[in-house]
Amino acid sequence: MRYAKRGPLRFTSHRDFARAFERALRRAGVPIAFSQGFTPHPKISYASAAPTGVASEAEYLEIGLQARVEPAQVRAALDAALSSGLDVLDAVEAAGGSLADRIEASRWRVELPGVDAATLGKAVEAFRAATEIPVERLTKQGRRTFDARAAVTSIDVLDQTEAPSGVEAVPCAILELVVRQVTPSVRPDDVLSGLRVVADLEPPMPPRATRLAQGTLTAQGEIGDPLEADRDRATIGEP
Secondary structure: OOOEEEEHHHHOOOHHHHHHHHHHHHHOOOOOOOOOOOOOEEOHHHEOOOOOEEEEEEEEEEEEEEOOOHHHHHHHHHEEEEEEEEEEOOOOOOOOOOOOOHHOOOEEEEEEEEOHHHHHHHHHHHHOOOOEEEEEEOHHHHHOOEOOOOOEEEEEEEEOOOOOOOOOOOEEEEEEEEEOOOOOOOOHHHHHHHHHHHHOOOOOOOEEEEEEEEEEOOOOOEEEEOHHHHHHHHHOOOO
């Protein structure tokens, strides 16, 4: 299923969401299956969760059930049981294969209040021209240096026709990028660090990132819906 993190709920950590989702399963009466052993756990598998503080329209997870239930019924029940801002958008019956294997890339939109489009455009040109952009980030394994350029398949400045939500009376350039899944993962803040390295770009206000899509990466650079294969198989199997 696909769910969204919106508004203030973007500050929900992955662990907090997982706890909230398990409570929602109980409230909604979803017949969740459990693992075997001395400490059974609900069968829930998350695919590439967004960092805390990042909004998303494309988070994905899989659940195992004890009995077959109509996906639309599960989606509606869970959406009603979760807080507004944690919204279940889509659900399909899995037809086989791993959901995680279908997540090859993400599309992001990053709003940069206080930065004008011309300034961002020059920084993006420098980013594109670089063959390698080393950045540092503190990870669970300690501080690591990695290349922020290689994972970015496209990076563009969007034409701005109206002020983004929550941003008034200041310029606000908008960056859109597609990033491949690599290890360690390259996140929007890593790309912003890369723009600082190549063009000394320092946004005066906190940026606001939203993940727009996740899925397979086509030859044209588009992001394919990871649930489409399950949806197609379900349609083929209908009488």
